[in-house]
Amino acid sequence: MHNIQVNISKELGETTYITKLSNGLTVYICKKEGFEKKIGLFGTKYGSLTNDFVDITTGNRIKVPDGIAHFLEHKLFEKEGANALDLFSKMGVTSNAYTSFDQTVFFFETIDKFEASIEMLVKLIKEPYFTDENVNKEQGIIGQEISMYDDDPNFTVYFNALRAMYKNHPIRIDIAGTIESISHINKELLYTCYNTFYSPQNMFFIVVGDVDIEQTIDLIESNIKKYEKNEYINNDIIKYNVEEPNQIYKKEIVKQMDIYMPLLCIGYKLDVVDEYQNIKRQIMCEIISDLYFSKISDFYEEEYKKGFISDEISFDYEGTDNFSHVIISSSSTKIEELKKDIIKYIEEIKDQNINEENFELIKRKKIGYNEFSADNLNSSYRRIIEHALYGEELYSDIKILNEITKEDIKDFLNILSNDKQVISIVKEK
Amino acid sequence: MSNIYKINNKKFKSIYFSINFTIPVNVNEISQYSLLSAVLSKSCKRYKTQKDIQKYLYSLYGANFDVNIEKFGDLYNIEFRCECINKQFLPDNEDVVNDILHFLYDIIFNPNMSNGVFDLDIIQREKEFVINKIREVKDDKLRYGIRKSEEIMCQGEPFSTYVYGNEEDIKSIDNVKLSEKYKELFTNSCITFIISGNLSGYEDIEDRVNKIFSDKLDSKLDYKDLIYNKKLEHDNDEIIESQKTTQSVLTYGLRIKNVKDDDFYKLSIYNAILGGTPSSKLFQNFREKESLAYTVRSRYYRFKDIIIIYSGIQKENYEKAKTVIEEQINLIKEGKVTDEEFNASKESIISDLKEWNDSKIALSKMFISNMFATKNENLSLDDMIEKMKNVTKQDVIDIAKNISIEKIFFLRGDINA
Structure with missing residues (x-):
């Protein structure tokens, strides 16, 4: 029997069971009754931001090439010449993997091959297989992935906003690296990163679906045990962070591309806060987005009438234990005018009283949205990953939502300061 | 009314309402119906602006609404769709389904017209919206490549036209033409109403629909007669x-x-x-x-x-x-x-x-x-x-x-x- 912690969300009608296996791996099972699909995710708290750390196998500090976490993701999702997507696909199972700033996650979605999928997922991640030849081949494929991002205006405008805000922080670097940086990746470096960051203590396993709790935990545990001898037990991962000034790096970056619709990001660099505050900021930004930029706002209506916007303006928060910022994004054929209007507007709303009627409407909308999200299995695991990474109580977001006051919102708007503001624009050639 | 189809499953918490108008079109008509969809989705008699529409939907616990356009081969499909929460999952079991049905009725059957035509300013603004959508295709290169292939594979067939239409045709539409197309939406289409999701507690859903829409959703065309593939000859x-x-x-x-x-x-x-x-x-x-x-x-x-x-x-x-x-x-x-x-x-x-x-x-x-x-x-x-x-x-x-x-x-x- 396992020691299982139970987290119930009445609002979402779901329950998450959490247990720690003897090797230190934490397992989360989110029960969704009645759904056919079952999702399994195996992830590590390691992403593109970590490129300077102590190699667990030697005890020496090492700097690795940009893009290696993403490269490692590609190479782990492969077994002796066969791509994992293909191995799963042959079983009739959909799978994929992704790397972000702070995590690498591998997952499958299945209707009726749950046990075999768990077995395959564990095998792939616990049995790395890197050769000079397969590293070489991957450089070609990832090279095309990088070219695809280079041509993508949305991706470019976003990363340029980060590059304007941050001077030294690795968040400036493309997650996939560059064609040049990945040319320095070899199999030895891949094993170093793997051994250091794919230890059970640094990983998490999540299942979402209508499954039996005890049986699923047993199933994961028995599969994990097969590979125990390969494991580095690593309780103390040592990572080195670069010194990042509070100030922004550049005020404005403008890039010309072969596109029609110009894009804009306005970024505000913020002080780093703890996870509770990160969740709170996240929810406040969702409310701000609704209050001031959604179609219920006077601002949207005016800008739409003027022909300055045709799609939504988004107001997003991103924050972890080592960065924090707001990014406002939009597109417009009148990009300079829209930019001026948004900047002026942000200053105006800092002093305005919050529209009571709209604030109440947004609360009603949020009640409905929690119910909608319960119909979608993906929103369940996203919340669990956040929890696995940063440890704040599961479902605390729903509690925090009810606590947020109008004063909190105004206080937050007032920390968006002009000297921490950056502009990124992508426009037509 | 026979063209209401229910797909019921109680594992969901929400309900999806989808009213489809499927229309046989020629190449120019795609632009006209695309512009019409944009105009109808943003305004009606009761909810004059996007802000009015969205505020109302927020009050219905964040119900979602939009007008989706797509092609079933050479047929054009305009889908008025809404999504809301089943009453058993809302505070005090508040029931918003009738409100949603009335809302859809207003959007489709009470458009923002005066003297039988749409407002010129609104048409002008939506022309810009649609033209932007057409020009934006080139910004995503893979999507552009696919679009171009569809176009050259099906030249001369309605399917070859982009779902938003083409720029020249959009520019030439006036308010009389658009108002004509609005009428044809009902006289020249097959109407299909699909209700999918958790329908427990809504066993009377057909009666509710009939009370609100009466015979307005009766199809003039039968789906069995509509030709979706014109099959012209094409060269390599x-x-x-x-x-x-x-x-x-x-x-x-x-x-x-x-x-x-x-x-x-x-x-x-x-x-x-x-x-x-x-x-x-x-x-x-x-x-x-x-x-x-x-x-x-x-x-x-x-x-x-x-x-x-x-x-x-x-x-x-x-x-x-x-x-x-x-x-x-x-x-x-x-x-x-x-x-x-x-x-x-x-x-x-x-x-x-x-x-x-x-x-x-x-x-x-x-x-x-x-x-x-x-x-x-x-x-x-x-x-x-x-x-x-x-x-x-x-x-x-x-x-x-x-x-x-x-x-x-x-x-x-x-x-x-």
Whole structure:
């Protein structure tokens, strides 16, 4: 029997069971009754931001090439010449993997091959297989992935906003690296990163679906045990962070591309806060987005009438234990005018009283949205990953939502300061 | 009213309402109906602006609404859709379903017109909106490559026009024309109302709909009579364009001849083997073996009997890429498909079908797509799975003989990486 912690969300009608296996791996099972699909995710708290750390196998500090976490993701999702997507696909199972700033996650979605999928997922991640030849081949494929991002205006405008805000922080670097940086990746470096960051203590396993709790935990545990001898037990991962000034790096970056619709990001660099505050900021930004930029706002209506916007303006928060910022994004054929209007507007709303009627409407909308999200299995695991990474109580977001006051919102708007503001624009050639 | 279809499953918490107007169109009419959809989605008599609409929807616990436009082959489909929460999951069991139905009624049947025509300012603003959508296609290069292939494969057929229409036609529409089209929306269409999701507590849903809409949703056209594939003759061609990007896009348009009823199942599996899944020949050889691309896929167009292959490559690899793509097409024709490849593709298609059961929207989409494609409104997901299971490897090899390369499109990126 396992020691299982139970987290119930009445609002979402779901329950998450959490247990720690003897090797230190934490397992989360989110029960969704009645759904056919079952999702399994195996992830590590390691992403593109970590490129300077102590190699667990030697005890020496090492700097690795940009893009290696993403490269490692590609190479782990492969077994002796066969791509994992293909191995799963042959079983009739959909799978994929992704790397972000702070995590690498591998997952499958299945209707009726749950046990075999768990077995395959564990095998792939616990049995790395890197050769000079397969590293070489991957450089070609990832090279095309990088070219695809280079041509993508949305991706470019976003990363340029980060590059304007941050001077030294690795968040400036493309997650996939560059064609040049990945040319320095070899199999030895891949094993170093793997051994250091794919230890059970640094990983998490999540299942979402209508499954039996005890049986699923047993199933994961028995599969994990097969590979125990390969494991580095690593309780103390040592990572080195670069010194990042509070100030922004550049005020404005403008890039010309072969596109029609110009894009804009306005970024505000913020002080780093703890996870509770990160969740709170996240929810406040969702409310701000609704209050001031959604179609219920006077601002949207005016800008739409003027022909300055045709799609939504988004107001997003991103924050972890080592960065924090707001990014406002939009597109417009009148990009300079829209930019001026948004900047002026942000200053105006800092002093305005919050529209009571709209604030109440947004609360009603949020009640409905929690119910909608319960119909979608993906929103369940996203919340669990956040929890696995940063440890704040599961479902605390729903509690925090009810606590947020109008004063909190105004206080937050007032920390968006002009000297921490950056502009990124992508426009037509 | 007979054209209300219910898909009920109590695992969901929400309900999806989808009112579809399916219209036989010519090329110019696509622009007219696209503009009409944009105008109707943003204003009506009761809710004059997007702000009024959204505030009302927020008050209904964040109900979602939009007007979705798509093509079922050469037919144009305008879908007025709303999504709301079942009353048993809302505070005090508040029931918003009647409000949603009234709202949809207002949007469709009480438009913001005066003296029988739409307001010129609103039309002008929405023309800009639609023209932006048309021009934006080029910003996503793979999507542009696919769009261009659809266009050159189906020249002269309504399907070749972009779902938002084309710029010249949009510019020429005046308020009289648009108001005419509004009337034709009811006189020249097949109307299908699908309600999908958790309908417990709503056993009377048909009565509710009838009370609000009375006979307004009666179809003038029967879906069984609508022709979705005009099948003109087309020549083989190779077209090259250039652009200032680092990556190039290569697409292949394949034509399928002599398609019969139920070939859909064989062709779905054919496409999965060619480039529809990670087990496919293209993924295995074009990407994994030759490292020519990160993205390579093929897409089967059920309503048009075509398949489009698309990939993002380096321009230096153009000739090599063509050779490898053509090899994969020929391999299937020559019967060089392993049992493993065949079974993997079949499994993957069947599991995709089963997954639709977890989405009320996918269930609704599947229903209407089947209704038009097979002229049968009683085809169940289980029937589809059964028919898919019955396809043999020989069926796929035989059907491959009816498939030939017709158009090659290369969007050459002129920036050196």
